[in-house]
Amino acid sequence: MELGEDERDIDREWIGLELNPFDDQALEQAVLLKESVAARVTAIAAEAEGGERMLKTALARGVDEVRLIELDEEAVQLSSRARAPLYAEAIAEIAPDLVLTGVLSTDDLYGELAPLLGAILDWPQVSAASQVTQKGASVTVRQEYSGGAAAMVEMQLPAVVGLQTASRPPRYVPGSKLRDLLKVEIPTSEPSVEPGADLADATTLELPDSSGGAEMIDGNAEVVAEKIHGILSERGLV
Amino acid sequence: MRCLIYVEHNGGQVAESALQLGTLAKSIGAEAVGLVCAGDGEAVADLTRQLSGFDAALGVADPVVSAYNAQAAAKALTQCVETQAPDLVMTSYSTAGIDLAPTVSIKADLPMIGYVLELAIDGDGLAAVSMVYGGKLRAKTEIATPCIVAVMPGAAKAEALAGQPAPNAEMIQVDLSGLAMTVVETLEPESSDVNLAEAEKIFCVGRALGGTEKIGVAEEMAAALGAELAGSRPVIDAGWMPKVRQVGKSGTKVKPKLYFMAGVSGAPEHLEGMEDSELIIAINSDEQAPIFGKAHYGAVCDMFQLLPALTARLNAGK
Ligand SMILES: Cc1cc2nc3c(=O)[nH]c(=O)nc-3n(C[C@H](O)[C@H](O)[C@H](O)COP(=O)(O)OP(=O)(O)OC[C@H]3O[C@@H](n4cnc5c(N)ncnc54)[C@H](O)[C@@H]3O)c2cc1C
Numbered sequence: 001m002e003l004g005e006d007e008r009d010i011d012r013e014w015i016g017l018e019l020n021p022f023d024d025q026a027l028e029q030a031v032l033l034k035e036s037v038a039a040r041v042t043a044i045a046a047e048a049e050g051g052e053r054m055l056k057t058a059l060a061r062g063v064d065e066v067r068l069i070e071l072d073e074e075a076v077q078l079s080s081r082a083r084a085p086l087y088a089e090a091i092a093e094i095a096p097d098l099v100l101t102g103v104l105s106t107d108d109l110y111g112e113l114a115p116l117l118g119a120i121l122d123w124p125q126v127s128a129a130s131q132v133t134q135k136g137a138s139v140t141v142r143q144e145y146s147g148g149a150a151a152m153v154e155m156q157l158p159a160v161v162g163l164q165t166a167s168r169p170p171r172y173v174p175g176s177k178l179r180d181l182l183k184v185e186i187p188t189s190e191p192s193v194e195p196g197a198d199l200a201d202a203t204t205l206e207l208p209d210s211s212g213g214a215e216m217i218d219g220n221a222e223v224v225a226e227k228i229h230g231i232l233s234e235r236g237l238v
Numbered sequence: 239m240r241c242l243i244y245v246e247h248n249g250g251q252v253a254e255s256a257l258q259l260g261t262l263a264k265s266i267g268a269e270a271v272g273l274v275c276a277g278d279g280e281a282v283a284d285l286t287r288q289l290s291g292f293d294a295a296l297g298v299a300d301p302v303v304s305a306y307n308a309q310a311a312a313k314a315l316t317q318c319v320e321t322q323a324p325d326l327v328m329t330s331y332s333t334a335g336i337d338l339a340p341t342v343s344i345k346a347d348l349p350m351i352g353y354v355l356e357l358a359i360d361g362d363g364l365a366a367v368s369m370v371y372g373g374k375l376r377a378k379t380e381i382a383t384p385c386i387v388a389v390m391p392g393a394a395k396a397e398a399l400a401g402q403p404a405p406n407a408e409m410i411q412v413d414l415s416g417l418a419m420t421v422v423e424t425l426e427p428e429s430s431d432v433n434l435a436e437a438e439k440i441f442c443v444g445r446a447l448g449g450t451e452k453i454g455v456a457e458e459m460a461a462a463l464g465a466e467l468a469g470s471r472p473v474i475d476a477g478w479m480p481k482v483r484q485v486g487k488s489g490t491k492v493k494p495k496l497y498f499m500a501g502v503s504g505a506p507e508h509l510e511g512m513e514d515s516e517l518i519i520a521i522n523s524d525e526q527a528p529i530f531g532k533a534h535y536g537a538v539c540d541m542f543q544l545l546p547a548l549t550a551r552l553n554a555g556k
């Protein structure tokens with residue numbers, strides 16, 4: 001993890017272009033809905049860079065359509081609060097029955113994207129969800145709370161879901177399938193609304209103070225094993 | 239400064255995280271006003287009696303909110319924010335908080351910060367510290383009031399206000415008709431013979447396990463330690479272990495004598511479930527893993543080398 005020079009953002013090299021784990025779950029759930037109830041799936045992204053590759057991954061995974069909302073070069077670090085109106089505009093045009101987002105990601109730091117979209121579009125929204133099933137004009141999801149408690153929640157469509165877990169682990173897509181898509185043109189759109197106001201300029205990042213953290217045990221695996229054994233024996237834990 | 243706190247509860251008990259919000263509000267000299275939504279007036283009164291040290295409470299009684307309903311709760315909280323005009327709105331950074339804080343921030347047009355760990359008065363506004371990027375960085379934000387903060391469970395101590403008088407709820411009317419959301423069923427955690435909450439020793443493995451092929455390594459480690467085997471969320475989501483073995487925000491909260499962990503990064507959602515353990519020993523191949531900020535002992539090494547070595551040593555010593 002590297003901080004960017006201005007301490008306003010991280011060094012983006014670090015993130016790479018991989019799909020975030022929860023977005024990966026959301027993508028899988030969308031494709032599962034395509035397979036189970038013949039949903040037509042559109043994947044959208046609002047990125048200054050890396051978006052095309054991400055959307056190609058989505059195509060390789062089985063979505064029907066993609067759309068890249070073009071952002072300025074300087075907009076690499078836009079927060080969800082800033083991006084939400086851009087997404088909302090595209091969603092209003094696409095007019096889906098259901099919007100799925102990952103519950104949290106490296107560019108959705110507070111896990112706020114799904115609830116922000118629900119609020120802007122005035123559609124019902126549930127975050128930390130799993131077990132998405134559709135029946136007629138409604139969708140039922142399991143919402144998880146702390147301590148393993150949960151509830152089954154039914155929402156009238158259109159609705160927004162911040163997804164935690166897809167009904168099945170994300171599928172593997174062979175590299176060859178991605179290579180086949182290298183030449184595909186990704187449709188783009190230019191937002192006509194302004195990004196939302198956020199707190200980016202009021203925020204600075206810092207590495208956590210590591211003093212007061214763990215006492216580190218040095219050495220190779222054998223040495224570490226021996227030392228841990230010692231610590232456990234000393235405390236009567238083994 | 240007036241602080242409006244959304245009060246979560248479960249099975250007739252106010253959530254500890256809600257009481258912690260009261261402590262945090264008082265610690266910055268704010269007046270703590272709880273919003274209690276429950277199925278009927280009696281339930282609101284019972285819950286409000288648990289709000290020791292709160293200065294006031296607002297009650298919403300409606301069968302629709304006898305269990306948490308994201309849309310209903312957002313309507314109630316938004317209405318309170320608009321009519322009461324608090325300087326600060328607090329939710330826990332729980333499932334409900336993730337629903338409510340951003341929703342109300344749009345509906346009431348207020349700035350919002352999540353994952354808040356520390357909060358202080360800063361001139362006319364507030365300074366907040368949150369954990370971001372899975373706990374790898376701290377973000378410091380200066381924010382003007384009125385605003386919304388979603389606070390990590392554990393950021394303040396619930397006991398600090400214990401024994402102080404609780405307020406009476408002032409009932410308010412919120413129109414909760416015509417919702418597009420119904421809670422069909424509430425589900426309690428599955429019971430099973432795995433009881434992490436009571437376990438004395440836990441060995442927890444993270445995403446680094448990589449698949450079920452290597453689960454034997456983890457099982458043998460747990461057996462050699464005489465510990466219960468547990469996993470982080472990705473381990474459960476991938477289907478490598480059943481849900482009853484998940485530790486963390488959306489799993490079980492544990493407090494064993496020994497929490498030994500390997501291949502777990504130490505994201506705030508994981509820490510929430512295990513940070514009160516008596517002895518935490520963490521193995522991770524990344525020296526910058528946030529877990530080293532919380533563990534008592536740590537070692538930077540490959541768990542696939544360390545675990546068999548430690549297992550062999552423990553088995554030999556028996
Ligand atoms: C609403 C919500 C609820 C959540 N609830 C929970 C919860 O209950 N429990 C939970 O755990 N998470 C929960 N999470 C997820 C949480 O945010 C993290 O994504 C998760 O804890 C990460 O799991 P991990 O540490 O196993 O994986 P990662 O973060 O991917 O970490 C894997 C670690 O393994 C290390 N590693 C890799 N290879 C090796 C090796 N060979 N040897 C040693 N180390 C290695 C890496 O350096 C890395 O630090 C929740 C998230 C949300 C949004």
Ligand SMILES: Nc1ncnc2c1ncn2[C@@H]1O[C@H](COP(=O)(O)O)[C@@H](O)[C@H]1O
Binds near residue numbers: 145303305
């Ligand atoms: N009115 C409410 N407001 C907020 N959270 C609630 C409410 N009722 C229940 N909950 C939460 O919803 C989950 C299920 O609650 P219960 O149905 O009481 O077991 C728990 O995590 C509670 O904290």
